[in-house]
Amino acid sequence: MGDLVLTTYDWVPEWPRGFVRDVRVRWALEEAGLPYRVESTPFKDRQAQHFSHQPFGQVPWLTDGDISIFESGAILLHLGNRSDKLLPADPKRRSEAIEWAIAALNSVEMASLPLFILSFTQEKRDSPGWKVLEEFLHKHRLAHLEPVLAGREWLAGAFSIGDILMADVLRLCDRFEWLKDYPASRAYVARATARPAFAKAYADQMAFFAKADKS
């Protein structure tokens, strides 16, 4: 285990600020109280060095000594092994936290991200594609998640990386008003984002990109 260094873009446009995935990593690091520093990589002109850390040319990646990790989900699993504030020590609870982390990434975000991408195109809201992807998100994902979130404060007993990932995925859904029929899911997002560690992570990301505007 070594120094933790989080790398994100040197700048991004206004729209994604507050939603760039380094916020997930910052949030986890703040929850765990692990010291780290932030470095940057060019947003506009992505070089081979960037692809050597992140093969799809995205961010974030984290280095921990000689280990470099991409994929926000993988980074959070790694940090979970460094702090029981992120992954509970009890094997059953730990397993639950991990399954919810994967559910956020591979069940819920998989359903929300395509609609997010379509929303930036000329695709019509009543096209067969839009309708089927919207139904997939609502009927097969959010409608099932709602009763789960109505019945518990956090997904795996105590707050964990499962909540960081699920709340961050739902936070984007909420921005698009896809949660309007799911009061428990909205309350969950509000509960998660009211945590001081999220507030710090969010403010730090906003300040980081605001500073980039001035330099």
Place this chain on the structure above:
Amino acid sequence: MGDLVLTTYDWVPEWPRGFVRDVRVRWALEEAGLPYRVESTPFKDRQAQHFSHQPFGQVPWLTDGDISIFESGAILLHLGNRSDKLLPADPKRRSEAIEWAIAALNSVEMASLPLFILSFTQEKRDSPGWKVLEEFLHKHRLAHLEPVLAGREWLAGAFSIGDILMADVLRLCDRFEWLKDYPASRAYVARATARPAFAKAYADQMAFFAKADKS
């Protein structure tokens, strides 16, 4: 650690056979040489007991003693802790295997599954939605993955759960001929699916559903 029980549907239509996600779990169990048995849950009439194990009403789930896990990715991470044939012991390699497992789920499958869903609708191939999702898959995912797979036999040094997940995701892309411009990716799928553990897992799934037709 207890007996391993994998639950899948009692029956599925012809089309998804060979691609139901229990094949990922069977594959991992066969690679690791871990004994397990298979149980089933109704495909057509999903009950509360099903949702108590898998909140989205899907399959598979795995029980390991008193721990019940859904999400194929989470199940493979769990099994990885039981066998170094699935996750290497070396910390750096292990971290790589996990990041590639997450990349398969949250970068590549997130890009391929929407197109897969659209392909069953009346969505036109030249609609704005189809085009942007197709570009996302090819330009931002498969085109970057190709040089990675051209340069190595397996994603994290030795075969791991990262390969099970990535090869299974790419196997579906290959079925839709989305890999036609990526020879190294096609060769990787061929290499992975030539493993005896995959052949056994695939044959077992096919036989399981074939038997359901007769009962």
